[in-house]
Amino acid sequence: MFDKILIANRGEIACRVAATARRLGVKTVAVYSDADAQAKHVRACDEAVHIGGSAPRDSYLRWERIIEAARATGAQAIHPGYGFLSENEDFAAACAEAGLVFIGPPASAIAAMGSKAAAKALMEQAGVPLVPGYHGDQQDADFLMGEADRIGYPVLIKASAGGGGKGMRRVDRPEDFIEALASCKREAQASFGDDHVLVERYVTRPRHIEIQVFGDTQGNYVYLFERDCSVQRRHQKVLEEAPAPGMTEARRREMGEAAVAAARAVGYVGAGTVEFIAEQDGRFYFMEMNTRLQVEHPVTEAIVGHDLVEWQLRVAAGEPLPARQEDLRIRGHAIEARLCAENPEAQFLPATGRLEVFRTPPASEFSVAPVRLDAGVREGDEISPYYDSMIAKLIVWGDTREQALARLDAALAHTHIVGLHTNVAFLRRVVGSRSFREADLDTALIEREREALFGVEGVPLACAVAGVAACVLGEERRLETPDPWSRRDGWRLHGMARRRMELDVAGQRHVAFLDYLHDGSHALELGGERLALRSRELGQDRYDVQLGQARWTLAVYRRGESFAVFAPQGATAVQWVDAIAHAGEGAGEGGRLTAPMPGKLIALHVQAGQAVKKGQALAVMEAMKMEHSIAAPMDGVVEEVLYAVGDQVAEGAELLRLKTA
Template sequence: MFKKILIANRGEIACRVIKTARRMGIATVAVYSDADRNALHVKMADEAVHIGPSPANQSYIVIDKIMDAVRQTGAEAVHPGYGFLSENPKFAQALQAAGVAFIGPPVGAIEAMGDKITSKKLAQEAGVSTVPGHMGLIADADEAIKIAGEIGYPVMIKASAGGGGKGMRIAWKEDEVREGFQSSKNEAANSFGDDRIFIEKFVTQPRHIEIQVLADGHGNAVYLHERECSIQRRNQKVIEEAPSPFLDEETRAAMGAQSVALAQSVGYTSAGTVEFIVDGDRNFYFLEMNTRLQVEHPVTELITGIDLVEQMIRVAAGEKLAFGQSDLKINGWAIESRLYAEDPYRGFLPSIGRLTRYRPPVEEATDAYAVRNDTGVFEGGEISMFYDPMIAKLCTWAPTRSEAIDHMRLALDGFELEGIGHNLPFLAAVMDHPKFTSGNMTTAFIEEEFPDGFDGVALGGDTLVRIAAAVTAMHRISEIRRTRITGRMNNHERTVGTDWNVAVQGQSFDAVVKADRAGADVTIGAQTLRVESDWLPGQPLVRLSVDGTPLVLKAARIPGGYRVRHRGADLKVHVRTPRQAELAGLMLEKVPADTSKLLLCPMPGLIVKVDVAVGDEVQEGQTLCTVEAMKMENILRAERRGVVSKVNASAGDSLAVDDVIMEFE
């Protein structure tokens, strides 16, 4: 077995590999860029080597710099994680030439299956059903338009060396092909150093289901069942689960057997994933094979009990698999929620900054449930604009799907994160969505259910009453604390009233509080709810019991009440005396500033291109400029017809959120 391995990656996956290596008694080496000097993976590793400037194309994907780090530290093997150099055959060749083990598949398998064009041809030769498309390279946008017309719209424009949604666009007409082709090439070049593009038919109403395979160098190969990855945004997976709620045993076995046969046909070893599109009749079509560890591998580990990173290391060290296909049963259900540094209230645009508070739920594992959080950040750390915006992968396991969802709801409720925009509210909203809870979803789920974007959740009446009762009890505790601090009276019962008015989500509730040492009875209308908690004023996470049912809130003081976040809802809850409520009803509401004649930068990023000039008349939907952030290009379009009166930015400028890019007459 290896004594020392180097992890050629960063963030949560580097931390994940380090944990398994440490358990196996293997020393680890981290590599880091300028931006990652104080990163968690650097702190966790036994050694760390600086490899260059912050941009990935000057550090993490420069093969020579990684090889220098290998030589400096004497590492015997390299784990590439995912992304970066994980599917680059030149990197695997460089390691092989240096006599260093690559903890991944052989060079030939990477070349055969890592390239999406070649893998489709091989899949067809092996008799695997594939999605119609153009397998050859495409020279320019004109050729792309011609090919798209022959295939039939809609089409998917994809980077041959791509992954993680980078270099991928859906086009429904010619203009979108031309625009998407260039953006896909740019993203592919920046993320993978390879700008080759291909086009395939986009299958409407699909489910994205993938099979995890594992093979050793002794001819043994197995599949570790499937993962459902249909909850996606911009082709980026957001929520994954294992197994799929859609597959039956017959389809699962057929997909698994086909995946293993495909892997064996190219001499594959290590962990890999075969991705399929599955239609409503359970017909499945090969998409691609990812010749690396997948982001969502934890859900497979939770239902099989197999540590995939450990198996990758053992296979790379020449060991045989210690189990066969018959040993791999499905135990329970696991769900993964990807926590991203992106603001769902601003169209899921990337957010950067310092994590002023980062308190994940406690990781635990019992026979009844498990909570796991794979992360690469810490409280006080910074989210950089240079890398993927994923903060953590929160996973739950339970014997059934409904129980796993229940535990995910509680885990999301208890996840404290402040300082940046993040998608926790959206993840919580999905967990309560009927289509998701029923398992009846496709890859179009987000577009169909949130067509106008995400602006929070409107909670039902019963939940609002529970929150109103809880916040009233919290307010009473705060008032008692306030009177004691001011020292106005020794007997707080004389200064804290029992009658209150609670305003939340456009509704008003009259509440009467009767407290005792163990909690409070809060009467709202004809309903009395028992509220108990050990919460103290100032604590941002509030765990309560309301009529014996757990309720978890994130709460912060605002004038006259609290900002409360729960299950995707972001609420202002005002608790007032009856007289204060009467006066509040007479107050005027503040009118937001008019920004309709401004194009504001929606995220911190770099201006790649400005498409208009002063004096140009623009039409609704016309491209105005392109902003790059976290390796993704974002095209900003005109919301209405107008004339450009001023342009404040040009290509190469770095902008902050809400900087004015241009103005209109």
């Protein structure tokens, strides 16, 4: 086993690797960018080395600096985590040349699987089923469109060197092909430095099922069963589970053996994942092989009872696989939810900001447990625009899928994040949807369940307002003094005191009145109805609240005039409005078009004076590794363009102005 390793990554995966290394007695070296100087993964390791600026290209993608850091600190091996350099054959080769062990497959295996087109040709030779499509090198736009016509719509354009849903577009009509191709190529170039794409038939109602494989230097291979990753948004995974619901033993063995055949074909060593697209009838086709550990590996660990990072370290150190195929068994069911900084109600736009509150249920880290949390951030940390939007991973295990579902819903209900948009409430709705609950799975599940997932009220209005009132009363009680003239409990010699509360609740303005009664009790008037209000503090930020006959246990977090109310049904944001300060609000802004998030302007499709139609694409922004199209909200004429391609743009910045035609 190694004495010291360097972890060439950041966030939760760097913390994850460091935890296993610490358990095995292996010292660790972290690397960090300017933005990550105070990051959790830096503190999780024994040593840390600064490698450059905040942008990945200035730090985590500068492999020569990472190798220098490893040699300077005496590390014997480098763990690449996932993303960044984990599937970079040049980096793997450079590690070997520097006398360092790359904790991953040999460079030749990364090269063989790095190109989707080349990998599919190799898989065809190995007898692994493929989706019909064009996987060649010809990249002329007209030629590729001809291939799409031959295959038949809908088709899927995919970056040949891609992964993680980047550089991927579904195209339903020939007239949309050229624009989708250009967008794919831009995103592929930005993410992978290679704009080659392939075109395949789009499988209707596909399931995304992947097989975890492992190989060692002695030529031994195993598969650690499957994961279903069908629940996706923007071609990126949202929920993953193991084993796949409805999988028969015969199909599991068939897919597992196909995955091992794929690994053998390239002389694979270490952890890898072979991804398949599966039809509803069980037929499956090779999609790609990810030559690294996957984000969703914890669900496999939960059902097999093995630490896959430990396996990686042992195999990289030259040891044989810790188990044979006949030793591996499936135990129970596990589900992983990716907690992301994004706004599901705004087409999952990524969000940035400070984690003012980050409270999670009691959980274990990096172990097989009913509830597990893998996080690379702490309360108070900033989510920056430089890296992807994932905050943490919440993993649950149960004896059955039903038990795992119940545990996941409870765990999400006790996950409180304040300071920026997240997908936590959305995840709860997905977990509770009919399709997911009944395991009616395919990659269009979110779209199918749209009515149940979007535009749903999180907390009843009365509950949200009562929560704010309870928080205010709790603060007043904590400030009570023996001096009757200094007390803030609203007592009056005669009658009662009344406090007007003008509140913005989930974007809607409401007025309520909090009454301080002469006997020391309280009442709340809302919408013309006045009800008795009782509240009791249960601990930090937690309240037992009763309004009339309704009673709730709430968590309420106050930051200035902003309140976040968490109830059993969900969460909502409330803003206490200063009526004087906000007088005159609501004046129209005409034809302003603003940036929905901080990012880089990578394409402009219009110029000043050009007429446009409602829904027409005007510009494209890139943030957190994804492209976002800005569309015209109305018919009109572009009056002014305020930024140029390549400019960094702040959230809310005005990009261009439209006027009605």
